[in-house]
Amino acid sequence: MIRINENYTKLKASYLFADIAKRVGAYTAANPQSPAIRLGIGDVTEPLPPACIDALHAATDEMANRATFKGYGPEQGYGFLRELVAASDYAERGCRIEPDEVFISDGSKCDCGNIQEIFATDVRLAIPDPVYPVYVDTNVMAGRTGANVDGRYEGILYLDSTSRNGYVPAVPDAPADLIYLCFPNNPTGAVATRAQLEAWVAYARRNKAVILFDSAYESYIRDPGIPRSIYEIEGARDVAIEFRSFSKIAGFTGTRCAYTVVPKTLMAWDRAGNAHPLHALWNRRHTTKFNGVAYPIQRAAAAVYSAEGRSQTRALTDFYLGNARLIRDAMGKLGFACVGGDNAPYIWVNVGTDSWQFFDQMLSKAQVVVTPGSGFGKCGEGHVRISAFNSRENVEKALARIAAALA
Ligand SMILES: Cc1ncc(COP(=O)(O)O)c(C=O)c1O
Numbered sequence: 001m002i003r004i005n006e007n008y009t010k011l012k013a014s015y016l017f018a019d020i021a022k023r024v025g026a027y028t029a030a031n032p033q034s035p036a037i038r039l040g041i042g043d044v045t046e047p048l049p050p051a052c053i054d055a056l057h058a059a060t061d062e063m064a065n066r067a068t069f070k071g072y073g074p075e076q077g078y079g080f081l082r083e084l085v086a087a088s089d090y091a092e093r094g095c096r097i098e099p100d101e102v103f104i105s106d107g108s109k110c111d112c113g114n115i116q117e118i119f120a121t122d123v124r125l126a127i128p129d130p131v132y133p134v135y136v137d138t139n140v141m142a143g144r145t146g147a148n149v150d151g152r153y154e155g156i157l158y159l160d161s162t163s164r165n166g167y168v169p170a171v172p173d174a175p176a177d178l179i180y181l182c183f184p185n186n187p188t189g190a191v192a193t194r195a196q197l198e199a200w201v202a203y204a205r206r207n208k209a210v211i212l213f214d215s216a217y218e219s220y221i222r223d224p225g226i227p228r229s230i231y232e233i234e235g236a237r238d239v240a241i242e243f244r245s246f247s248k249i250a251g252f253t254g255t256r257c258a259y260t261v262v263p264k265t266l267m268a269w270d271r272a273g274n275a276h277p278l279h280a281l282w283n284r285r286h287t288t289k290f291n292g293v294a295y296p297i298q299r300a301a302a303a304v305y306s307a308e309g310r311s312q313t314r315a316l317t318d319f320y321l322g323n324a325r326l327i328r329d330a331m332g333k334l335g336f337a338c339v340g341g342d343n344a345p346y347i348w349v350n351v352g353t354d355s356w357q358f359f360d361q362m363l364s365k366a367q368v369v370v371t372p373g374s375g376f377g378k379c380g381e382g383h384v385r386i387s388a389f390n391s392r393e394n395v396e397k398a399l400a401r402i403a404a405a406l407a
Helices: 006-010 016-030 050-063 079-093 108-118 134-141 194-207 246-250 278-289 295-305 307-333 355-366 392-406
Strands: 102-105 125-129 156-160 178-182 210-214 240-245 258-261 267-269 275-277 337-340 346-350 383-387
Touching (some): 016 355, 050 295, 079 102, 108 210, 125 134, 178 194, 246 295, 267 278, 295 307, 307 337
Parallel strands (some): 125 156
């Protein structure tokens, strides 16, 4: 008799965005004359930068010509893109990352979800709360947790991010082996200072642990004092893997291109105490289960690093940050304490009431969709996430409606 992976039955039954879609669907069916503005899901709204479109067209033409046609490419990504990433995203910021330490993929969601496969099933996990749900759910699926009791899985050391610590968790007293960190953070929009990241790197080195550092939103950092990469911290090469994505840098959410950096100096140990480079394990995993990102998409991603690409993507992230500023100012004027929005496209609003209740109030009274914080974890209760990914017109309209609904 075929049996299921019973770890899947431990997963919380519903998915946050499915719940939101259900409520928004019911509202829209009952009120077809007043459509809701969605400041909930973190998907981009603006088209791809022209430099990327030009590269995409040119590469598509290459695929139409026998002399320049490409079949399977290297699973780890074409050299032209890996070299640009190493030179522009790392060397320019003083980080030593080699091109062959960069693994090109079709998304950070897959990478963040798949990376846990190369670690033992009994490693001790430390995961922030609130959190991007992929880190937790993929470990539940792999059997690294017990049951979900009162909204938390047994076997995870939760790192509370609350107003008390400015939504950036300090290193815990207890040891952990695999630590997930995400800065700028989804959902809170908080960023970690150099000193805070130094403390995490020191903790990981002390505990022979690995930090999985998700910096999908690094291109929104404007404060020059805030590190954009974990590798800006001395010693991080020996303890950290970093995930980045073109999704939010350049609007590639529907185009799909990202990368993961695994330094060759990063080790993990087998039961007998022998050290193994994680680079070799991830290379094995990636080449066995992944067959590379489409050539035209990698060319479009490479265009992000051209002079025009840089200025166009900067304009794109500036545009969303302009929305974020409007949202944060408006919610602040309404008396809510907020974080995020200055170095991140998300604003985390302390609404002081049940987050689903606030969601329902916004939907029914303002016709605006926000994301209930409790969907990201226990510590998200009492908060909502507002996303800056929308047109200026929609953001302004939504903020006027929120102000009127709360007046
Ligand atoms: C923190 C974080 N990591 C990763 C991703 C996924 O990015 P990608 O589109 O590259 O899969 C997201 C998407 O919203 C995210 O918020």
